[in-house]
Amino acid sequence: xxxxxxxxxxxxxxxxxxxxxxxxxxxxxxxxxxxxxxxxxxxxxxxxxxxxxxxxxxxxxxxxxxxxxxxxxxxxxxxxxxxxxxxxxxxxxxxxxxxxxxxxxxxxxxxxxxxxxxxxxxxxxxxxxxxxxxxxxxxxxxxxxxxxxxxxxxxxxxxxxxxxxxxxxxxxxxxxxxxxxxxx
Numbered sequence: 034x035x036x037x038x039x040x041x042x043x044x045x046x047x048x049x050x051x052x053x054x055x056x057x058x059x060x061x062x063x064x065x066x067x068x069x070x071x072x073x074x075x076x077x078x079x080x081x082x083x084x085x086x087x088x089x090x091x092x093x094x095x096x097x098x099x100x101x102x103x104x105x106x107x108x109x110x111x112x113x114x115x116x117x118x119x120x121x122x123x124x125x126x127x128x129x130x131x132x133x134x135x136x137x138x139x140x141x142x143x144x145x146x147x148x149x150x151x152x153x154x155x156x157x158x159x160x161x162x163x164x165x166x167x168x169x170x171x172x173x174x175x176x177x178x179x180x181x182x183x184x185x186x187x188x189x190x191x192x193x194x195x196x197x198x199x200x201x202x203x204x205x206x207x208x209x210x211x212x213x214x215x216x217x
Contacts, residue, residue, distance in 0.1 A: 072107070072210040080114045080171075081210040083107060085182060085199065087123040094123070094195070095184065101196030103138065103181070104215045108207040111177050118169040119152045121162040127184045127192065128156030131172060131201070134179040140194040142185040149180070156185045175203045 073082040085097045099103055109115060119129035132139070133147035142148075142157055152168040153160045162168060180201040184192035 050217040051176055067215070069211040069213055072109075072212055074113075074119060074210050078114070079110070079112060080116055081109050082116050082118070082199075083210075084118045084120065086120045087125075087127045087184075087197075089123045094125070095192045095197040097124075097182070097184075097197060097199050099128075100199070100214055103198055103200040104217065105199045106199045106215060107199060107210070107212045107213060109175070109201065109203050109210045110207050111203055111205050113175075113203070113210065114171055114173045115175065116169060117150065117152065117182070118173045119162065120167040121164055124164050125192075126161035126163055126186050126188075127197070128152060128186050129160050129168075130156050130183050130185045131170075132181055132183065134181050134200070139181050139183045139198050141187065141191045142183055142193055149175070151185075159186075161186045177203050177205060 048065050068138055074080070075082075088096055088099045090096060090099055093099060093101060095101065115131075117131060118130065119127075123125045129152040130148060131141055131150040132142070133149065135146075146157070148157055150170045151157060152170055153162060156168075180203065182199040184197035187193045
C-alpha cells in the first residue's frame with residue numbers, strides 16, 4: 034500500500050485551518066503547527082521591530098532572511114508602529130519597500146504603486162543599499178490588511194520577480210507580533 038501525499042492548505046488569512054477536510058477513509062489530518070517566532074516588541078508604545086537581511090546564499094540569491102516568494106510571513110497587531118530595519122549582506126544592490134499588497138505577487142515595482150515606506154528613501158526611483166549598508170524607517174498607523182516588503186531593485190533582473198519579497202499582515206488576530214516561515 035503506497036503512501037498518500039499530504040497537502041497543506043492556507044486560508045486567505047495565511048493561517049492553517051484547525052483540520053483538513055476528511056479524506057477517503059473518513060479521517061482528518063491536522064497540519065503540522067508552524068513555528069512562531071516572536072518579534073521584538075515594545076508594548077509601552079506598541080512598536081514592533083522587524084529586521085530583514087539580504088543573506089549571502091549562493092543557492093538562494095535575492096532573499097530576505099534566507100526566504101523568498103513570501104514564505105516569510107510577519108503578523109503585526111493593529112494600532113502598532115513598525116520600525117523596519119534592512120541590512121544588505123549580499124553582494125548585489127538591494128532595497129526594502131513596504132507597500133500595500135495587490136491581487137497577484139509583486140513583480141516590478143512602479144513608482145505609482147501603493148508605496149508606504151522605502152529603504153533607502155528613493156528606492157523605487159532606483160536607489161539601493163550596497164553590501165554592508167543598512168537603513169531603517171518607522172511606519173505608524175497601518176490599517177488592517179495585507180502588505181508586502183519587496184526589493185525594488187531591477188538589475189540584472191527584477192529582484193521582486195525573482196522572489197525577494199515578504200508578506201506582512203496587520204491584524205486583530207495577533208495580540209503580539211510574530212513571524213512564521215511557510216513550508217516549500
